[in-house]
Amino acid sequence: MTRTLLAFCVLCFAGLLSAQDYQTIKDLDRRSQKRFEEAKSFMRRQQIEQAIGELTGILEKNPRAIDVRLLRGQLQSDMGELALAEQDMEAVLEMDETYRKVAVYQVGIVEARQEKYAEAVAHFQQYLSLVDEDDRYRGRVEKYLQKATVAAELLANPVPFDPVSIGATINTAGKEYLPSFSADGQLLVYTVNYDGQEDFYYSVLGEDGAWSEGQPLQGVNTLENEGAQNISADGRLLIFTGCDWPDSYGSCDLYYAQKKNGQWGNLRHAATPLNSKHWDTQPSLSANGEYLYFTSNRPGGFGGSDIWRSKRTANGGWGAPENLGETINTSGNEQSPFLHADGQTLYFASDAHPGLGDYDIFISRLSERGEWQAPKNIGYPINTAAGEGALVVSLDGQTAYYTTGQNTEKGQPLNLDIYKFGLYEEARPASVTYVAGTVRDAESKKPLAEATVEIRIDGQTAEFASLNTREDGSFLVVLPAGENYALETEQEGYLFYSDRFELSGDFTVDKPYELEIELQKIPEGEAGILEGKEPIVLRNVLFETGSAALLSVSEPELNRLYDLLVRYPDLKIKINGHTDDVGDDQSNLLLSENRAKAVQEYLLEKGIAAERLSAEGFGETRPIATNDTPEGRRLNRRTEFELRE
Helix, strand or coil, X not given: CHHHHHHHHHHHCHHHCCCCCCECXXXXXXXHHHHHHHHHHHHHCCCHHHHHHHHHHHHHHCCCEHHHHHHHHHHHHHCCCHHHHHHHHHHHHHHCHHHHHHHHHHHHHHHHHCCCHHHHHHHHHHHHHHCCCCCCCHHHHHHHHHHHHHHHXXXXXXXXXXXXXXXXXXXXXXXEEEEEECCCCCEEEEEEEECCEEEEEEEEECCCCCECCCEECCCCXXXXXXXXXXXXXXXXXXXXXXXXXXXXXXXXXXXEEEEECCEEEXXXXXXXXXXXXXXXXXXXXXXXXXXXXXXXXXXXXXCCCEEEEEEECXXXXXXXXXXXXXXXXXXXXXXXXXECCCCCEXXXXXXXXXXXXXXXXXXXXXCCCCCXXXXXXXXXXXXXXXXXXXXXXXXXXXXXXXXXXXXCCCCCCCCCEEEEEECCHHHCCCCEEEEEEEEEECCCCCECCCCEEEEEECCCCCCCEEEECCCCCEEEXXXXXXXXXXXXXECCCEXXXXXXXXXXXXXXXXXXXEEEEEECECCCCCCCCCCCCCCEECXXXXXXXXXXXXXXXXXXXXXXXXXXXXXXXXXXXXXXXECCCCXXXXXXXXXXXXXXXXHHHHHHHCCXXXXXXXXXXXXXXXXXXXCXXXXXXXXXXXXXXXXXX
């Protein structure tokens, strides 16, 4: 539309011209003038082919009609007939220099769209040399020049790119676009457009590595249009865009759907402050569920559409969105954000950052200070002179997915399909993997649904991720590789479980860290029920080396133990301390006793009655692993509690 409007500007110059070796509109016969007005009428109604037909008829009789040729060139550009557009505009430039201020940068635009960037640079520079500093188009052309200069550099340094279709079970005669994957790569959700109706489809990855035939996503699809979705890492939450729905605030709003008992449903409007009366769309959920990135043209941005983010609140809603700032957003349009599961690599599309086409794909990474760094163009030929849209990257960072209509036949509707390609190393995100686990009843071995799983990065007290188990007791959470983690699991009526682990070495997407967690029921009834019960190891209660001084990172787990005692006021516990075999027996015994008493004292200070608590140290006398390895000694250095009568 912008280019079409620009064509009208061409006409503004006609009255300023004196007749030379060309014809202006006023120099034409009345029949040709009428046809010119008819062409403009067709153009206003977006009947471009009819407009071009009228202009061609005029030029057959009047080949030196400069206004007509310039307008036809512009409309041919709008239709993608770039070579013909270039011919018309070059002809205009040959007729008279007076028109160069109008046509010279337009031929540059057409050249840029044909990837003739060096020629485009020359024409943009020529235009800037012909106009004053206050020229109305100067700023626009300066941006064109910058983009063409960058584009020439990108074209001269192509990146590896070999796209292939995702498969015939997904790509059909309809339009398929905007793919989204669960963290384990087993579930694909995407948008399908048949005859203007947008719905969601899903596919499951088979053992042979092929995707199953796409099926409608029942429970989410409606008679309205749904699109631009993102599925959570565990595959249980779908955030999507609904446009012109009965309860929407504006043209497009964000909505939710949940998967329970194997069925999708519980559709609901995201409400304020996430949604507004403006355009809110294209969600991307962080892997830990803490942040939601999306596109909006709401006030407070930098111009056009911007990328915003909202932080999840304690009650499960979303806080007031914040703009990602001028490093990411420009006076143009930024859209299609995709935050990789590493939490620090953002892919997005922009029509204003320097690139090759209308929209290019860019990468930005978080600095150590938590600030987004200057975006980098992902490179040619991933980006081209045509517009590129959303890019999605697999959990392992090896494969990228995008939508293209590269096989569209001339004159036929755009047949969008989903393609994949190996992402070159410099554009890959940080290494991540995922933890997959199952929570069960320790006695019956039955799975426990809706058990709470909380994970913290070692050394931090704030949660990195919090989630609930599925109906089958399973859970999945994406975590950055190379970190140590603390995990705690609890369920009403059960004693909690804690663990510590490191995601390094051989843990990859194909080989995740797996946990089998068993929770002990809190006993009810008379004496004897405690027999055979294993102590609960407080794996995230830590002390200073060789000391009974509690580290601050112990507080979340100690508070969890306190909360347990508050919820079940009849419970009495004994706190046990243990060491490895390093050092002499007596020192180890004393250290273990003091550490057990430190936990006891913490609970006493928070108000737990003294008669409900006891403490004992066992030194090195009760190892649960060998003391011959560092890992074994680490396991033996532990604090635990057991229920007592």
